Structures are given as C-alpha cells and as structure tokens.
Amino acid sequence: MSGEASGHDILKVAMPKGRIYKQASKLFREAGLTIPEDFDDTRKLIIEAPEARMVFIMAKPVDVPTYVEYGVADIGIVGKDVLMEENKDVYELLDLGIARCRMSVIGLPDWKPVINPRVATKYPNVASQYFREQGQQVEVIKLNGSIELAPLIGLADRIVDMVETGQTLRENGLVEMETIFGITSRLIANRVSYRMKNESIQSLCDRLQQMLTAKGLV
Ligand SMILES: Nc1ncnc2c1ncn2[C@@H]1O[C@H](COP(=O)(O)OP(=O)(O)OP(=O)(O)O)[C@@H](O)[C@H]1O
Ligand SMILES: O=P(O)(O)OC[C@H]1O[C@H](OP(=O)(O)OP(=O)(O)O)[C@H](O)[C@@H]1O
Structure with a gap:
C-alpha cells in the first residue's frame, strides 16, 4: 500500500511562527482537529499531532513557501504578502481569512x-x-x-x-x-504531495472550508 494516496497519510504542515500561528491553530481546532495542548506555548520546532495525523514544522513566515516547494512540508500556512513576494512553485488551495x-x-x-x-x-x-x-x-x-x-x-x-x-x-x-x-493567510500545498496525499489534503481543505463558511469568515 505504501505510496498510495489514502485518507490516512500523515501531513507535514509548515506553520508560520509569530502572529499567524495562534490564529491558525485555532482554525484547525475549530475544524475538529486535535492539536496538542501546549502547541501555542512551546519552543519546539517539530511538533507531532498524532490524533490529527499531522506533524507541524514551526518556520519563519517568509520561509514557509520554501519548505513547501521543496516538499519537506506537504502543506503550509502563509500570508498572501509572502506568496506574492516569494513567487514559489506551490498550489494555493484555500483562503483562510485570518491575519487580514x-x-x-x-x-x-x-x-x-x-x-x-x-x-x-x-x-x-x-x-x-x-x-x-x-x-x-x-x-x-x-x-x-x-x-x-x-x-x-x-x-x-x-x-x-x-x-x-x-x-x-x-x-x-x-x-x-x-x-x-x-x-489574508492561505493554505498552500506542494505539487507532488497534492497528488500523492490528495485524499488527506482534500479532506483537510473540505473541513476547513466548511468551518470557514459556517462562520462566515470567507
Ligand atoms: N499588522 C498585521 N496585521 C495582520 N496581519 C499581519 C500584520 N503584519 C503581518 N501580518 C501577516 O502576518 C504574517 C506574519 O507576520 P509576522 O510579523 O509574524 O512575521 P514576520 O515579521 O515575517 O516574522 P518575523 O518577526 O519572525 O520576521 C505576514 O506575512 C502577514 O501575512
Ligand atoms: O496597521 P497596524 O495595525 O499598525 O499594523 C501594521 C504594522 O504591522 C506590521 O509590522 P510588525 O508588527 O510586523 O513589525 P515590523 O515591521 O517591525 O516587523 C507592518 O509592517 C506594519 O508596521
């Protein structure tokens, strides 16, 4: 089964340290994902969230598209400002409506x-x-x-x-x-991960989109 897309892939998520990430972790929790309690206060740079089937990589905001472009993160959260400046080869999947x-x-x-x-x-x-x-x-x-x-x-x-x-x-x-x-902040994805882990990434997008629509955020 290895290499096959499934809804149970572990997603590596590049999260921007600084002002966005508390808002982003709140969104993930509101979408029903279980994020570790100490997530918002830790100085750890790699944080496992086994119940959500995610590993978070705590990056400097401007570096998020680089981690995603190189595929060391499958997906990431980043401001449109950084996307416009850095012009990396990544998919922009969702407007998260935060850090407006x-x-x-x-x-x-x-x-x-x-x-x-x-x-x-x-x-x-x-x-x-x-x-x-x-x-x-x-x-x-x-x-x-x-x-x-x-x-x-x-x-x-x-x-x-x-x-x-x-x-x-x-x-x-x-x-x-x-x-x-x-x-606003956007959810981005690595092009290969988007194909190989499509079910997991799409299911995350759907959960986030439903929650954002229900809250009238986007
Ligand atoms: N005043 C602001 N209000 C809302 N969102 C902002 C504001 N300033 C920045 N942002 C958004 O938050 C993102 C991250 O900003 P932040 O200030 O945390 O990062 P940074 O200054 O690049 O980080 P660092 O301080 O590590 O250099 C920006 O890329 C932008 O999308
Ligand atoms: O309209 P406001 O609510 O005042 O927000 C705008 C300020 O926020 C950001 O600065 P940041 O806090 O990131 O400081 P920095 O540019 O010195 O890193 C931005 O560069 C502006 O200076």
Missing part, C-alpha cells in the same frame, strides 16, 4: 513627487512590480522591519508595507496613499 491586512504605498502627508524616488520595503519584488506597472522608475531599498522609520529619517521618499489597524501610521504621522492588494 493590506499592502499599501505609504508616505508623509506633504510628500512631493521627485525623480527616481527611493522606496523602502520588506517586499522588494512586490514594490518593483507595482511601480513598474505604474510606469514609475523608483529605487527600491530592502529593509527587514520598522519600515515606517524610513520616510521619517530621510532614508526613503515612500514605503511599501502592510497596514492593519493603521495605528503604526497614525502614531508616526504617515498616510496611506494607495492600496496595492488585500492580504
């Missing part, structure tokens, strides 16, 4: 157009593509966090970053100029 925010162009309220403006961002591919499509030539500067600092201290004219409540913008006197796209 948006990718925007942000600047100081008195911003004036300049030739070849500098744009700071954690998402250089997203920013380059956006400004290219707008027909604007910009210099993109990659930062890894506290992106809102860049226009405040003169490193960049504008930034491309995520906005959720708008609190970070308000507290730093910045304004949202344009929204590029909306963001």
Whole structure:
C-alpha cells in the first residue's frame, strides 16, 4: 500500500511562527482537529499531532513557501504578502481569512513627487512590480522591519508595507496613499504531495472550508 494516496497519510504542515500561528491553530481546532495542548506555548520546532495525523514544522513566515516547494512540508500556512513576494512553485488551495491586512504605498502627508524616488520595503519584488506597472522608475531599498522609520529619517521618499489597524501610521504621522492588494493567510500545498496525499489534503481543505463558511469568515 505504501505510496498510495489514502485518507490516512500523515501531513507535514509548515506553520508560520509569530502572529499567524495562534490564529491558525485555532482554525484547525475549530475544524475538529486535535492539536496538542501546549502547541501555542512551546519552543519546539517539530511538533507531532498524532490524533490529527499531522506533524507541524514551526518556520519563519517568509520561509514557509520554501519548505513547501521543496516538499519537506506537504502543506503550509502563509500570508498572501509572502506568496506574492516569494513567487514559489506551490498550489494555493484555500483562503483562510485570518491575519487580514493590506499592502499599501505609504508616505508623509506633504510628500512631493521627485525623480527616481527611493522606496523602502520588506517586499522588494512586490514594490518593483507595482511601480513598474505604474510606469514609475523608483529605487527600491530592502529593509527587514520598522519600515515606517524610513520616510521619517530621510532614508526613503515612500514605503511599501502592510497596514492593519493603521495605528503604526497614525502614531508616526504617515498616510496611506494607495492600496496595492488585500492580504489574508492561505493554505498552500506542494505539487507532488497534492497528488500523492490528495485524499488527506482534500479532506483537510473540505473541513476547513466548511468551518470557514459556517462562520462566515470567507
Ligand atoms: N499588522 C498585521 N496585521 C495582520 N496581519 C499581519 C500584520 N503584519 C503581518 N501580518 C501577516 O502576518 C504574517 C506574519 O507576520 P509576522 O510579523 O509574524 O512575521 P514576520 O515579521 O515575517 O516574522 P518575523 O518577526 O519572525 O520576521 C505576514 O506575512 C502577514 O501575512
Ligand atoms: O496597521 P497596524 O495595525 O499598525 O499594523 C501594521 C504594522 O504591522 C506590521 O509590522 P510588525 O508588527 O510586523 O513589525 P515590523 O515591521 O517591525 O516587523 C507592518 O509592517 C506594519 O508596521
């Protein structure tokens, strides 16, 4: 029987450490999966959930598509922002409706157009593509966090970053100029795993989808 697709395959799931994973584990539990009690507090990086027939791999969010593309994880949970930036060869299966925010162009309220403006961002591919499509030539500067600092201290004219409540913008006197796209977390799958473990992956998708629909989340 080995290698055959069945509804009982163990799924290796890449989970993003940080702000998404408590929301994701809540979703899994609401879909009826048994996730270990200490899951939300542990520092372990590989966590077995035998009753759910899953093994969780606790990854840095931006690395989730890499684990899934290489097949060391069958499926993963990741923000649309990371999917757009990383452009990996994975299937996007489901919109989980969690960690909702948006990718925007942000600047100081008195911003004036300049030739070849500098744009700071954690998402250089997203920013380059956006400004290219707008027909604007910009210099993109990659930062890894506290992106809102860049226009405040003169490193960049504008930034491309995520906005959720708008609190970070308000507290730093910045304004949202344009929204590029909306963001939620997605369930993704490795292409081979999706074929080989189709029944297990499809059954998980169905359970999650039913629960999300019942809760009106997507
Ligand atoms: N303010 C926010 N509101 C809602 N969702 C957000 C917000 N910021 C980020 N996200 C979503 O959560 C994902 C993970 O964000 P998080 O801040 O945990 O990761 P990270 O900053 O990449 O991790 P690390 O801190 O380890 O570098 C993002 O890819 C995005 O989809
Ligand atoms: O609209 P808000 O609710 O204020 O949320 C938006 C902020 O959240 C994220 O930052 P994060 O907390 O990940 O910090 P970092 O960019 O410094 O890593 C994002 O980069 C914004 O700065």
